[in-house]
Amino acid sequence: MSFNKVIGQELAVDLLKKAIEEKRLAHAYLFIGPDGVGKSLLAKIFAKALNCEKQTAEACDECVPCKKIEGNIHPDVITVSPEGKSSQIGIDAIRKIEKAMSLKPYEGRTKVFTIDGADKMTEEAANSLLKTLEEPPKETVLVLLASNMFKLQPTIVSRCQKVLFHPLNERAIMKELIERYGLDDKKAMCVSRFSEGRLGRAIEVLEGEALAKRDRVVDEFLTPKQLDYEDTWLYGEPREKVNEALNALAVYFRDLLVFNLSKDQGLLVNLDKAADIARDAARYPVERLEGIIETIADTQERIKRNANIKIALSCMRLNIT
Ligand SMILES: [Zn+2]
The missing domain is CATH 3.40.50.300 (P-loop containing nucleotide triphosphate hydrolases)
Known part of the structure; x- marks a missing residue:
């Protein structure tokens, strides 16, 4: 090698x-x-x-x-x-x-x-x-x-x-994904954006469950539900995994914001979710999205500083739903 x-x-x-x-x-x-x-x-x-x-x-x-x-x-x-x-x-x-x-x-x-x-x-x-x-x-x-x-x-x-070491540009990751996994351009671009310049993350996305986890966290915090949140799956995850999930959630909300401001699906990170994003974006005014993204970032910071995960997530839920 x-x-x-x-x-x-x-x-x-x-x-x-x-x-x-x-x-x-x-x-x-x-x-x-x-x-x-x-x-x-x-x-x-x-x-x-x-x-x-x-x-x-x-x-x-x-x-x-x-x-x-x-x-x-x-x-x-x-x-x-x-x-x-x-x-x-x-x-x-x-x-x-x-x-x-x-x-x-x-x-x-x-x-x-x-x-x-x-x-x-x-x-x-x-x-x-x-x-x-x-x-x-x-x-x-x-x-x-x-x-x-x-x-x-x-x-x-x-x-x-x-x-x-630097994050890689979108094209460099796309090229690698197309060569290694035979992806078509659209899928390669989607995974490349989702990985935010980290090839290792892109490979995890393809070989692991990153996209499924994103869907789960988005569903958890965007879909109104009448569930007992005592059993939220995130409570059982290690601190780093919780923060990764929150990152995916923040990126999704950022996409809603980008879409509301630009109406351009081509600018989204979650390209594979363009239709959902167009639908969800209509529910959130721009100022509200800015507040939500900030709340998620604050919650991540608190979790990094060893805050109780359950309490931090419950507070976040109150503030963003
Ligand atoms: Zn040798």
């Missing part, structure tokens, strides 16, 4: 390739950018290139190290990511990495430790990692992946070489 598998992140790719070619590796890299734009893919390709038997800037994908890294079983290439209900990276995960760092590489040239979701480290974990960054071991590269730089300790950020 060569570096050109990473779509639309030329600056990030060039920076890492150059570092390998010129043998000027930093001890730690911080990949910053939204989820689903290629950070973990690039981290894996980087780890391969650093350990491939061919010893060039491009991994061959055929040698034993390349295959082991692809299968996540290379002893010198370790990734940790958030775990458990809290979706955090705790001290134990960081200690595991630090222990492995203190050893010589088993079979590779360069140990590569990836912390996927570095912005989700507990304070204890971050403090421990900081000590490692202050005295980085040899033959080791740390790769931190984060979507929110401001949630990282500034002292950690300052000790890493920053590598920026």
Whole structure:
């Protein structure tokens, strides 16, 4: 898997390739950018290139190290990511990495430790990692992946070489979806818009249940019902999933707003729902939609800050229905 598998992140790719070619590796890299734009893919390709038997800037994908890294079983290439209900990276995960760092590489040239979701480290974990960054071991590269730089300790950020990732443009995602999944233009455009510049999200949409979940949350909050809301399905979902669902809801309301202002279906994100949007938009005046979108954003913020999900959603429901 060569570096050109990473779509639309030329600056990030060039920076890492150059570092390998010129043998000027930093001890730690911080990949910053939204989820689903290629950070973990690039981290894996980087780890391969650093350990491939061919010893060039491009991994061959055929040698034993390349295959082991692809299968996540290379002893010198370790990734940790958030775990458990809290979706955090705790001290134990960081200690595991630090222990492995203190050893010589088993079979590779360069140990590569990836912390996927570095912005989700507990304070204890971050403090421990900081000590490692202050005295980085040899033959080791740390790769931190984060979507929110401001949630990282500034002292950690300052000790890493920053590598920026960007959302992709609509055309780039469409092209990829058409090639990979054989979609027609209209479907590819719909999924591309829904994914908001994140190819990983687009793939989730196609392979997962993102569109079904959107339909469920839209139905839940737009269709007047006489249900006992005690049993809302969202109450049982993890915090991140609730926020994803609210995001889909906010985008739907934004589409109603866009449609009311422009009457142009071509501008919608939820292209596959154009008829529903035209119908629903008639029920909501523009000022009301602006208020609803703001309420949803406030609710997401509260949920991120650990508010009780049930209370936050009940308040939101009162304000938007
Ligand atoms: Zn190889």
